[in-house]
Amino acid sequence: MAKSILVANWKNHPSSLFEAQTLLKELSRKRELFKKLSFFIAPPLVYFESVSKSNLAGLTSQNVEANNIDMVKNFGARISILGHSDYRLSGETDETINKKIKAVLRAGITPLLCIGEKTRDSDGEHFETLREQLKKGLASISKPKMIIAYEPVWAIGKSAKDSIQRDDLEQTVIFIKKVLSDTLGRKTADQTPILYGGAVEPLNVNALMKKTGIKGFLVGHASLKAKSLISISKSMLE
Numbered sequence: 001m002a003k004s005i006l007v008a009n010w011k012n013h014p015s016s017l018f019e020a021q022t023l024l025k026e027l028s029r030k031r032e033l034f035k036k037l038s039f040f041i042a043p044p045l046v047y048f049e050s051v052s053k054s055n056l057a058g059l060t061s062q063n064v065e066a067n068n069i070d071m072v073k074n075f076g077a078r079i080s081i082l083g084h085s086d087y088r089l090s091g092e093t094d095e096t097i098n099k100k101i102k103a104v105l106r107a108g109i110t111p112l113l114c115i116g117e118k119t120r121d122s123d124g125e126h127f128e129t130l131r132e133q134l135k136k137g138l139a140s141i142s143k144p145k146m147i148i149a150y151e152p153v154w155a156i157g158k159s160a161k162d163s164i165q166r167d168d169l170e171q172t173v174i175f176i177k178k179v180l181s182d183t184l185g186r187k188t189a190d191q192t193p194i195l196y197g198g199a200v201e202p203l204n205v206n207a208l209m210k211k212t213g214i215k216g217f218l219v220g221h222a223s224l225k226a227k228s229l230i231s232i233s234k235s236m237l238e
C-alpha cells in the first residue's frame, strides 16, 4: 500500500534561520520515522536550501508565480501547494489557480490543490463551494497526477477541539471523490490522494485518519514543533 502523506506547511515561520535549522535538526533525529511516510516540508523560500540540504523531506513550495516556477523546479521542489486559503483570501481566484496548476504540471511538479469552504451550515451549501473550486480549478486539465487537500477555512489555525468532526470529514471526502470522478474520470479520481488540513494536532489525528478516506494531512501550526509533528507521524502509522 502507498505510504500516508504528511505535508508540513511552515507558512511564514519560523522567524529565523537558526530556528528553522534547529527544527530540522530535531526532526532529523526521527529520520527513520519520517521515512515510513511520504513526508514533505513547505518552507518559506528563504529556507528552501536548508530543507533541501536536510534530506529529510520532499521540498514543497507554498505557491508559485509564473516567473518563479523554473526556480522552484530547479531547487528540487516536487510539490507546489496551490489555492491555499491564505492566497485565496488575498485575491487568488479559481481561474488563476487553474493556470498555475497547468503551469506546474508542465514543469513536472505535482500540484497540491487546496479547497475549502469559509463557513459550514446544515443546508450543505458548502458542498457547492467545494464543487465550484474543483470544477473551475481543474477545468480543461486531463488526467493530472496531483493531490487534493480539503482545508475548511473555519478550522485553519484553530485547536483540535474546534476541528472538523470525523463523520463530517468522511462525508466530505465522499463528495470530493464524486466530483473528481465526474471531472477527471473514475481512474484518475481513484489515483488522486485526498489530504485533510485545518487544526490537525496530535490529539485529533487518530479520529480523522480512521476510515475517513483521507491519505494524510497538511499540517500548519503543529508542524512547527518537532514534538507535535513526531507525535502526529506516529499516530498516522498506528
Ligand code: PGA
Residues within 6 Å of the ligand: 009, 151, 155, 156, 157, 158, 197, 198, 199, 200, 218, 219, 220, 221, 222
Ligand atoms: P493549521 O493550518 O494546521 O494551523 O490549521 C493548516 C494550513 O493552513 O495549511
